[in-house]
Amino acid sequence: MEVVLDSGSSFTYFSAQPYQALVTALKGDLSKTLKEVSDPSLPLCWKGKKPFKSVLDVKKEFKSLVLNFANGKKALMEIPPENYLIVTKYGNACLGILNGSEIGLKDLNIVGDITMQDQMVIYDNERGQIGWIRAPCDRIPKFGSSLL
Known part of the structure; x- marks a missing residue:
């Protein structure tokens, strides 16, 4: 399965099979206090007993997801x-x-900006590898820069 990390894409897009597996798992794991609703913002939405005010409110109702990348070595996000x-x-x-298949991405999966928040990404161009670690990106030390 081809995966691209793209901080320029606002959303994350999965091909049809992983997307359906995710939706099925999410729906099966949700609290009974949540109800699926129609919302013009995005295709799949839920409401709680009272309106959510921020993403911090949803942490009580939803669990973390884990993406498993396997290409010789096991990597989890x-x-x-x-x-x-x-x-x-x-x-x-x-x-x-x-669902990226609905917009013509076919089997391409894109991990977009929403998913990459607070992920420090490390590129190893010599070995052709990429890595990441959760980090509070708003608190990473600033390094000085100068124009040449």
């Missing part, structure tokens, strides 16, 4: 609820992972 859900102006929690 833990995705907390705030990195795959969006709270809309209507107070609903909507899935920020979309």
